[in-house]
Amino acid sequence: MRQESVLMVGSGGHARVLADILHLSNGLRLVGVIDDFEMAGTPALGVEILGTCEDLPRIMRQLECCRVVLAVGHNARRLDLAARIESLCNDVVWQSLLHPAAVLAGDAVVGEGAVIMAGAIVNAGAQIGRHCLINTSAIVEHDCKLGDGSSVGPGGVLGGNVRLGVGAIVALGAGVINALELGEHALLGAGATAVRDLPAYAVALGVPARTTRFRDAGEEYL
Numbered sequence: 001m002r003q004e005s006v007l008m009v010g011s012g013g014h015a016r017v018l019a020d021i022l023h024l025s026n027g028l029r030l031v032g033v034i035d036d037f038e039m040a041g042t043p044a045l046g047v048e049i050l051g052t053c054e055d056l057p058r059i060m061r062q063l064e065c066c067r068v069v070l071a072v073g074h075n076a077r078r079l080d081l082a083a084r085i086e087s088l089c090n091d092v093v094w095q096s097l098l099h100p101a102a103v104l105a106g107d108a109v110v111g112e113g114a115v116i117m118a119g120a121i122v123n124a125g126a127q128i129g130r131h132c133l134i135n136t137s138a139i140v141e142h143d144c145k146l147g148d149g150s151s152v153g154p155g156g157v158l159g160g161n162v163r164l165g166v167g168a169i170v171a172l173g174a175g176v177i178n179a180l181e182l183g184e185h186a187l188l189g190a191g192a193t194a195v196r197d198l199p200a201y202a203v204a205l206g207v208p209a210r211t212t213r214f215r216d217a218g219e220e221y222l
């Protein structure tokens, strides 16, 4: 079978999980890693660091490879990186990854560059935006609509018809009851249960979740 070459941006723990999914995916082959903070030539993920994002146009040309996946766990940084790479390489094709042990409904839609990890379930009619991250054993129920770059952490659960704004985060083990909406870059903290909509940039904790403060999209949460 013909294998498509893929470049991965990032080389940390999250990248190791994505590399594993890639190795399990028929038809895909990791050919190199891009990292702004590591030396070219350093071994990484069974291949090596080939350069920084600025080097991507040259690397893509040399390897005749246009497929790229972003191994950056932080939602806002992943979205910023996608925009930066698109401005450098107008022919980039964002590779999405689906673990073979994930369940994806036949009519669910998965955006470019999205990643769906082991044990995750994405149910009927769900729409997963570009560069979204559906983590290990997360559940996205029927007809949910996830904005670009949003994420559901390990074991997180979205009831039916939930809407996540761009970059919104449902942290590990958190739940959102059906038909609610989390605004852009809102953060539902680990273990929390949302029973009301959350405004954009809100941080909400506990059961039932209460908004404790507002955040900047770029701040650390991992």
Ligand SMILES: CC(C)(COP(=O)(O)OP(=O)(O)OC[C@H]1O[C@@H](n2cnc3c(N)ncnc32)[C@H](O)[C@@H]1OP(=O)(O)O)[C@@H](O)C(=O)NCCC(=O)NCCS
Pocket (backbone or CB within 6 Å): 135, 153, 154, 170, 171, 172, 187, 188, 189, 190, 191, 192, 203, 205, 206, 212, 213, 220, 221, 222
């Ligand atoms: C939301 C989160 C970033 C913490 O929010 P924060 O506003 O930075 O909270 P702080 O750490 O400053 O703590 C403030 C208070 O909230 C409490 N708190 C923090 N996180 C909490 C949570 N998830 N649930 C309940 N209380 C929490 C702290 O104990 C602290 O209480 P105190 O003032 O009585 O000491 C964190 O809980 C979280 O969910 N991180 C994401 C984890 C994740 O999903 N990782 C993915 C791994 S793949």
